[in-house]
Amino acid sequence: MMEVVQMFNKKQAKNPGFCYSFELDGDNKVRSLFWTDVRSRMMYDICGDCISFDTTFLTNRYNLLFAPFVGISPHGNTYLFACAFIINETKETFAWLFEQFLMAMGGKHPTSIITDQDKAMQAAIEKVFPNATHRSCLFHIKKKVEEKVGPCFQANEGLYEDFQDIVDNSLTVEEFETQWQEMIEKYQVHHIKYFNDMWENRKKFILVYFKDKFFPFIQTTTRSEGTNSLFKKGVGAKFGATSFLKEYDRILDVVHDREEECDHVCRNKKVAQKAFWSKYNIERQAHELHNIGIFRKFQFKMADTTRMHVFEQEKDKYYIVTQAENDPMKELRKRLYLVQVGLKEEEYSCICCALQKDGLLCSHILRVMIHLNIEKIP
Structure with a gap:
């Protein structure tokens, strides 16, 4: 971690816009680490209204979770706003991380946040970003449905198609709630616990409850997972923090270069008439x-x-x-x-x-x- 501090100090000396922070325990050991650079901070200022946040990737020999803050660029591409290693997934750790993110971004709060279904994360978001619209990733929830309710779908012809249509295509809250109850009654699946759990938590992930909220071109946390997969190609669980940070620099250059290339194309090229x-x-x-x-x-x-x-x-x-x-x-x-x-x-x-x-x-x-x-x- 001393090597990481040295790397960060060099980056900050070269570019004052580089920002980082550590969370330490009682023995002065690093628990969590957050960082972002000036280009990412500038992009967040432009288009940081909506962020995707996910912590599914164990990426280093210290068993720290990798936690990228991801958004959508002006060209509709995935953009990396900031990164962190965190020690665990408790409310306190998430709250510390979100506070560091908020300070680094000049106090600008996101308008909307999409995450996986994590109660500690939800509690931290309510504390640090109280005015943000927070929704859970529907893809993960539907994936669990297929795992837990698969036999029920197979035993009831038409139930799966009804379920998908009601969840994905309902135009109003009234339509969703009416059709859902009719589905439960029609197929007599009152006893399926996961359906009951979905109904109780419906306002956290069903699309129709968020249809007028700003989530541009994003329905799931797949943009976060796509960012994770980029890092997985270059670093593995045996890598140290310094190796990971070198890979981060390379990937961030790729992200920035793609945006600059898109900017160049927009300035200098037009769509052909045909x-x-x-x-x-x-x-x-x-x-x-x-x-x-x-x-x-x-x-x-x-x-x-x-x-x-x-x-x-x-x-x-x-x-x-x-x-x-x-x-x-x-x-x-x-x-x-x-x-x-x-x-x-x-x-x-x-x-x-x-x-x-x-x-x-x-x-x-x-x-x-x-x-x-x-x-x-x-």
């Missing part, structure tokens, strides 16, 4: 407004409009968007997407709330814009 999906002016406008990474996501939304029908409920005010009958990907339940329009105010909203979650217009609003011959996105 690469435009449609003839609509709003697609050209989106190309001018968004960088290429985000524009590609926008194009996916545009292409999705071809599988939809739009019905006027009240002229220039309310529209219903549904899946087209000839769409080969059939829905388990037919869903109606209500789009509200204010032409004078140039305001659009959809029941799916994708604009609030991702910051991009959903395909339902785009479909109504096309229907109304809107030439320009407000």
Whole structure:
């Protein structure tokens, strides 16, 4: 650890924006270690509204847990804001770590946090980031469902499909809660403990409870796990802290270089005319407004409009968007997407709330814009 201190002091002397801190025990031994560099701190200031945090990777000979703070860059890429080694997964350790993170980031709190299902972590987040929206990773919970409820799914034909549809596609809280209870009653699975546990904790992870919260292009902690896998390729459980930190420098350079390359492409290259999906002016406008990474996501939304029908409920005010009958990907339940329009105010909203979650217009609003011959996105 003295070597680590020397490395960090050299980094700080070379770049004053480098920041680190240790947590020591009563014998002056290192319990936990936190660090971040100036580029990561600058990026967090720009796009640190949403972070993913996960501690699944034992990475060194001291059996310290690796804990990266991960976010989404302006190009939609995974970005590494900070890293830590922590001694355990208690509320006190997490609280210390989150406080160090907050100080390093100039006191800027994240708006939203996604983590695995850990009670100590949740308690620390409530203490240090009391105003942040915290949700648990749905992927891990559904993985446990398949492990614990697998025989029940096999014994009840249609239960698995119903479960997936209700959890993933419910448009309102009322729809989810009604359909869930009907599912439990239909298949007579009141006795399945894991279903009961999911119902009790539903507000911590079910997507519909977070549909209007800012979680851009992120549903799970896979971005954190992807960061873990990058480190696993270069270092293993027998490596010391100094070896790990050298690998951290290499990986961080890769992350920064990728962003700089994306910036360069956006400044100097344009999408070829043949690469435009449609003839609509709003697609050209989106190309001018968004960088290429985000524009590609926008194009996916545009292409999705071809599988939809739009019905006027009240002229220039309310529209219903549904899946087209000839769409080969059939829905388990037919869903109606209500789009509200204010032409004078140039305001659009959809029941799916994708604009609030991702910051991009959903395909339902785009479909109504096309229907109304809107030439320009407000």
